[in-house]
Structures are given as C-alpha cells and as structure tokens.
Amino acid sequence: MPSRLPPATLGRMTATPDRSPPDRPSPDRHFRAVAVQPQWSAADFTSAAAFRAWMRAQLELARPLLAPDRPNLVVLTELNGLPLVLRGAPLAARAGTFERAALLLFLHHLPRVLPVLLRERVSPVRALQLALSAGNTRLYLETCRDLAREYGVYLCCGSAPMPRYRLEGRRLLREPGILHNEAVILGPGGELIGVADKVHLTPDEEGEGVDLTPGPLDELRVFPTPVGDLGVAISLDAFRADVTSRLEEQGCTVLLQPDANGAPWTAPEGLPPDPGNVRDQPLAWLESSWQATTTGRSIRYAVNPMVVGNLLDLTFDGQSAITGRAEDAPEPRSYVLTGPRPGFLALLPWVEEGEPGHLREVGRHLAARSGHPRENRYRTGVLHADLSLPPSRVPVPPRTRHEEALAALLGGRATLPAPPPLWPLLGLPAALAAFRLWGRRGR
Template sequence: MSERSPAGRNFRVIAVQPQWSAADFTSAAAFRAWLRSQLELARPHLAPGRPNLVVLTELNGLPLVLRGSGWVTRLGTFQRAATALFLTRLPRVLLLLLRERVSPIRALQLADSAENVRLYLDTCRDLAREYGVYLCCGSTPMPRYRLEGRRLVREPRTLHNETVLLDPRGDLIGVTDKVHLTPDEEAGGVDLTPGPLAELRVFPAPVGDLGVAISLDAFRADVIGRLEDQGCTVLLQPDANGAPWTSPEGLPPDPTNVRDQPVAWLESSWQATAGSQTIRYAVNPMVVGNLLDLTFDGQSAITARAEEAPELRSYVLTDPRPGFLALLPWVEEGPAERLREVGRHLAARSGHPHENCYRTGVLYADLSLPPSRVPTPPRTAHEEALAALLEGRAALPRSRPLWPLLGLAALPWVLRRRKR
C-alpha cells in the first residue's frame, strides 16, 4: 500500500550477498535457517526510527526441488540430481506430464510446488514481521494462482521466476515476474515461463516507488523503460549470476558479444541510475557459492546518480567511476589475468584449495525521496490469491499420493489383459 508523507521519505536499503549450498535446501528447517541467517546479517545495519528495505537474491527458492531428498546431492551434478528426483517422484510427476503436457523438469517442479510455495512464503512473511522490514524476497519459481473460496487453485503449465514484495506486517505489496529468461531458465534448462512485459508495475511504498527487474531484465531497455514510465524511483535487481565473476559473458540477443562479466554488469543497475530521469537508486544483491556443479559469483551493489555517489569505484576488471553508493569488494584485486585465474579456482569442481571460497557480506545506504506521486496499482488475481494465503484467509491444497490414481489409470490395461 502507498503511504505518503508531506515531509518526504527517508529510509535505508540493505542488500545481502549470501553463499548457498545444496544442503540449505534439503529440508524445511535448513531452508528457514538459511534465509534467517541473511536477515541476521542485515540486523546490525537496520536503521532505528526509519523504514528499512532488505533485498535478497534471485532464485533463492529454486533449489527447494531438492527438499526431502538430501541423498541426491551426493550425485554431484544438478542434471544427475534432477534425473534421480524425477525417477523417485515418478508417481507425482507422471500425471502432470500427461495432463498438462509440460517438460519433465517443469513437471518435477510443479509436483511439489504447493509445499515449496507455502514454505517459501511463510518463511519470508515471518521474517518480514520478526525483523520489521520491507522485504524483497529475492525470487523463486512460482505457478500462477487464483482464489476460489478459501482455496488457491493453480493455473496449469505456468511457472514464473517471480519476486514477492512484503511490508513489515508480512502483508503482500506486489509480485513481479521475470520477462527475459536466460538460456538456463528456458526449455533447455529449468524451463520457466517468461512473464508478460505489460504486467510489470511499480509499487509505491515508504521505501521508494519500487520497480523490480530480475537479473537479465535490468539489462533490457523495454523493462527499464516500462518501469520508468510508471515512475519507478528505486530499482530492485535480485540476481544469481551462474558463472565465475571474472569469466567471459555472452548472452542473447548476441551470444557472440563476449566480454568480462563485470563489464556487462555496468549495463544493468549502474546504467539505469546513471541515465534515468526517474530511477534514483538501484539495489543489486548477488548470491555466491557452488551449488553442486553450478558456479555463482558476483559483486553486490547499490547505485545512484553520479552527483549522489561521486566516489570513484567499480567492479573488478572495469575502470573506477562515480555512481556506486556501496559496492562489495570481490575476493581479490590485481591484474586481469590473475583475477581470471582466481575466478577459475573458485568455480565448482576446480579442485583448487580455494574452490568455493567466495566473499559474502552486507551493503546498506540511507536514501531520501520526495513524497510519492505513484498510484497503487490494482492487484492481479494472482496477487489476491497470494495475499489471502499470507493472511491465513486461504490455503494451498496439499499434494496427495498418486499411486491410487496411477492404479486407476492402469485398470483398463489390466482388464484387457485378463480377457485374453
């Protein structure tokens, strides 16, 4: 909800750069402890007497697909783990494959989506309340829902990379779906559904007129332009960069345009605040850590216009410049070739003594904005459903064992065999 003050808005933003591991997602207790540890990192930096906005990282709920099957983490790669999960959860996955005609990897995620969504949202709501903060929950794969009475009904086939924004009461401010997916998020990877550009909205709050551009979206002019047109003043960019930070980058629309990752990152939050007429600040937390055979690394940042952040600094492998209010150092400084070598040492399965030795930390900045003139957007049907869930007015149906249903499905085949 929009809260306007004639005296303007003074608040603090906090970006948390955590390290994850597969073990953080193998049980509900482990996941809650991992998310809580991030709010504990933020706690010493919370500003008393003013609103605080804590921003978490992208896809921090994706590995919940591992929940309840910690043994698969010993298989070493995400591909092997996903295959093993598919086979062991075949009763729940098979009907989704047949009924909704989705890929095996999307069916695997949808099969346990009710329990994982409930765990994710309940945990984030409880943390927002306990720490008294506005919370950008990061993002997680989430289906679309609609509310029918006191029950949430899932829309078939869809699975978005979605950010949820909560207020200090744990109530829903709004949600945003990622529009531009990376190749790893498309059909050849975890097979998510791209969000419609037309559904991107800005949410006015005491901590800014919030627009969310999840990872790659913050690099895209159509996303930034739509948020600017709606009066976005604070851009949130939850991120999970799935590559060594000092390795080359090449993404659509031109995968042959290979440059260092940090050079590419200047075209997201930093560029948005440097060139926008409306976006005053941007918050870009990045997760680090090797997740089985996958590598994640980066440098979290809070950016602003040059006149508000005149100190010269920048990502490694780039020249110092104004525009960074706060920037987490990388694990090392030095010549470019040395930094590229260190990035390879940190990466998954490098075998180096420094493998998985990333830097974690917290960034914060005190920001000021005039009173908001942005109207509160009407809620979508999906947001109405999530709000009811968070407030305890509705519930998600629990998954039921599907062996009996599979038995019924096989009954005609059995009867035919008996007649022979």
C-alpha cells in the same frame, strides 16, 4: 547463523542528507536500503528447517545495519527458492551435478510427477517443479512473511519459481503449466505489496535448463511505498531497455535487481539477445543497475544483491551493489576488471584485487569442480545506503488475481490444497515411459 557467513562487509554512503530542521518533519521519504550477498549450498534446501535457517541467517546478517529511526528495505537474491526441489531428497543434494540431481528427483517423485507430465504436457523438469509447488510455495512465502514481520522490514524476498494461482473460495488453484521466476515484495507486517515475474529468461532458465515461463512485459508494475516507488527487474531484465523503460514510465524511483549470476564473475560471456557480444561479466553488469541509475529518468537508486557459491556443479559469483546518480556517489569505484567511476553508493569487494589475468585465474579456482584449494571460497556480506526521495506520486496499482490469491494465503484466509494422493507405483512400464520423455528434454 551458518559458519560460512563471515562478519559483514560494509559499504555505505548517504545519498541525500536530511537537512530539514529537527522541529519540522520533512515530507520526503528517508529510508535505508540493504542488500545481502549470501552463499548457498545444496544442504540449505534439503529440509524446511534448513531453508528457514539459511533465510534467517541473511536477515541476521542484515540486523546490525537496520536503521532504528527510518523504514528499512532488505533485498535478497534471485532464485533463492529454486533449490527447494531438493527438499526431502538428501541423496539428490549429494548427486554432484544438476543433471543427476534432476533425474534422481524425477524418479524419487515419479508417482506425483507423472500425472502432471501427462496432464499438462510440460517437460519433465517443469513437471517436477509443478508437482512439488504447493508445499514449496507455502514454505517459501510463509518463511519470508515471518521474517518480514520479525525484523520489521520491507522485504524483497528475492525470487522463486512460482505457479500462477487464482482464489476460489478459501483455496488457491494453480493454473496449468505456468511457472514464472517471480519476485515477491512484502511489508513489515508480512503483508503482500506486489509481485513481479522475470520477462527475459537466460538459456539456463529456458527449456534447456529449469524450463520456466517468461513473464508478460505488460504486467510489470511499480509499487509506491515509504521505501521508494519499487520496480523489479530480475537479473537479465535490468539489462533490457523494454523493462527499465516500462518501469520508468510508471514512475519507478528504486529499482530492485535480485540476481543469481551462474558463472565465474571474472569469466567473459555474451548475454542474450546478443551472445556474440562477448566481454568480461563485470563490464556487462555496468549495463544493468549502474546504467539505469546514472542515465535513467525517474530511477534514482538501484539495489542489486547477488548470491555466491557452488550449487552442485553450478557456479554463482558476483559483486552486490547499491547504485545512484553520479552526484549522489561521486567517489570513483567499480566492479573488478572495470575502471573506477561515480555512481556506486555501496559495493561489495570481490575476493581479490589485482591484474586481469590473475583475477580470471582466481575465478577459475573458485568455480565448481575446479579441484583447487580455493574452490567455493567466495566473499559474502551485506551493504547498506541511506536514501531520500520526495513524496510519491505513483498510484497504487490494482492487484492481479494471482496477487489476490497470494495475499489471501499470507493472511491466513486461504490454503493451498494438499497434493493429490500418490498414484500407485506403476512399475517398469511407467518408469520406461518417463525415461523416454526425459530423453526428449533436449539436453
């Protein structure tokens, strides 16, 4: 386990105690939810072995909290597969900034990226990810499948940039040009339960950034399991009424919000679609999982893990939480820079407590390229809560064609085709053409 992961910071409250007589099994669902807050760095993604070790470290952090007498749900963080584009290119991982790393990666993989760029007419940054997607998708899914099996947990793998696939014979074929921010849910045997694509992208995920494809709202579904009727709202989606309302209409009882908040936690920001509504980020976060569980209809619990750490010149920070109804968690507490309130079943403390001015200064010290001795010294940890729900009344949704393809891959019934042979290096004219295309990316 990486040395930067300190002993687990725990937060726990039993939401609905089981008062059934011991000789009469309750029909209710009793389970444990676990949220892991890891710290990432570029070095975790430079090889398959490094990535597997980083993912395993998170399950090892959760292991002491896994309940032996009930099912366990472990939820990991958003875009934990995105930096796999660094795999095999250690120089890019040391580039210092995202822009430099992207350019180095583009040039390093030019013979593979250029055909995608020209054939599918996508941006250079999306072409780069699509060109590397077969190997990275296989590594990501197989790593998560093996961890779900080994630890015997229901696993929300977080999310990763994922193409859209279809199954033809025993091969997965990629739909041209599509790259979603996709969460994958697996069962304790490593079997696929379902996927969910992020609908509302942040500016950093759109064409000015990593250039992902928005997911269709009408494809969001709820998956009934022994650990709740699971609906996924990745990061910004959990702030949006159209997403939470659609999940509630389908009977969602446990909302999963994998997160990667790309800014200092104590900095103010305005979230789309109203960037003029500037407020402290912790205050804004009350409009996601906490609001969904304290004011919603069917949504009873929410699990919101947040990754921390400076990835090249990008800053990620936050406070992971598990939320519920006010009567489930009457003890008043809340994020920093907000007043205490009921509804937090478990909450990871931030790195410090104190006056707002001091906390904002600490956030600046932690941020990437601050040069301060506290730079990149975030808090990591794990939270858990024992939860109870009545039997599910939610029907199992039919699988999409994409899910059928991923299920076949995870079950060993299909393969991702190897990348086509590299084009011969086309020399200076091809490089100049690529640079011109890169210059049109709008940044």
